[in-house]
Amino acid sequence: MTSQRRLIAHAIGTEIRPHESNCRAQSEVIGVILFTAVVVTLTVLVGATILGTVDTGDKPVTNLRAEVDASELTLSHHGGSTLDPREVSVVLRDGAQRRLALDEFGGGDRDGMFAPGGQLNYSHRANGTLRVLVVHNPSNTILYDRVLDVPERALSNTDLG
Numbered sequence: 001m002t003s004q005r006r007l008i009a010h011a012i013g014t015e016i017r018p019h020e021s022n023c024r025a026q027s028e029v030i031g032v033i034l035f036t037a038v039v040v041t042l043t044v045l046v047g048a049t050i051l052g053t054v055d056t057g058d059k060p061v062t063n064l065r066a067e068v069d070a071s072e073l074t075l076s077h078h079g080g081s082t083l084d085p086r087e088v089s090v091v092l093r094d095g096a097q098r099r100l101a102l103d104e105f106g107g108g109d110r111d112g113m114f115a116p117g118g119q120l121n122y123s124h125r126a127n128g129t130l131r132v133l134v135v136h137n138p139s140n141t142i143l144y145d146r147v148l149d150v151p152e153r154a155l156s157n158t159d160l161g
Contacts, residue, residue: 059136063116064144066132068124070153073132075105075120075144083114083136088143091133094126094150102134126150 062080066073075090077083085102092098103112105120114120124130127150134144 059139059141060143062143064134066144066146066148068126068130068132068148068150070151071123071125073122073124073130075122075132075134077114077116077118079116082116083143085112085114087137088114089135089137090122091131091135092124092126093131093133094124094128124150127152 060081060083062083063078065076065078067076068074073092083102085105088102090100090102090105092100100122102114102120105122107118107120129147130150131147132144133142135141136143
């Protein structure tokens with residue numbers, strides 16, 4: 001800095017610092033941009049690692065629903081993987097436990113598969129509550145698990161008789 005500039009700065013009562021104010025503003029902006037880039041990069045890497053380790057290839061994912069009346073259990077497939085009935089078991093518990101293959105149910109598709117939109121029926125003799133547990137045997141995945149209230153049977157003329 002020249003002596004003339006020093007004298008002027010001294011007379012005004014300020015000190016001249018070349019480029020200091022401009023550099024600081026740029027450094028803060030660049031620092032925020034770099035920090036944001038690092039955070040975004042780390043988030044993408046962690047997310048890709050976590051999502052890349054999830055494997056659902058062998059496990060079916062379904063949306064099943066069961067309804068029960070006094071004598072029949074209806075199992076409905078509302079979406080997801082098509083199921084091979086030979087690979088699926090239905091466990092019914094109402095005090096006693098019965099393990100049934102899904103192909104023991106009536107109804108279903110002509111090709112033998114249990115696909116979305118399909119319904120299967122099974123005649124039962126349960127009273128009170130009925131727990132319905134649907135299991136995919138190869139992967140040991142529970143596809144459905146609910147406890148249903150079984151309505152009481154209405155008496156017919158043959159029962160009174």
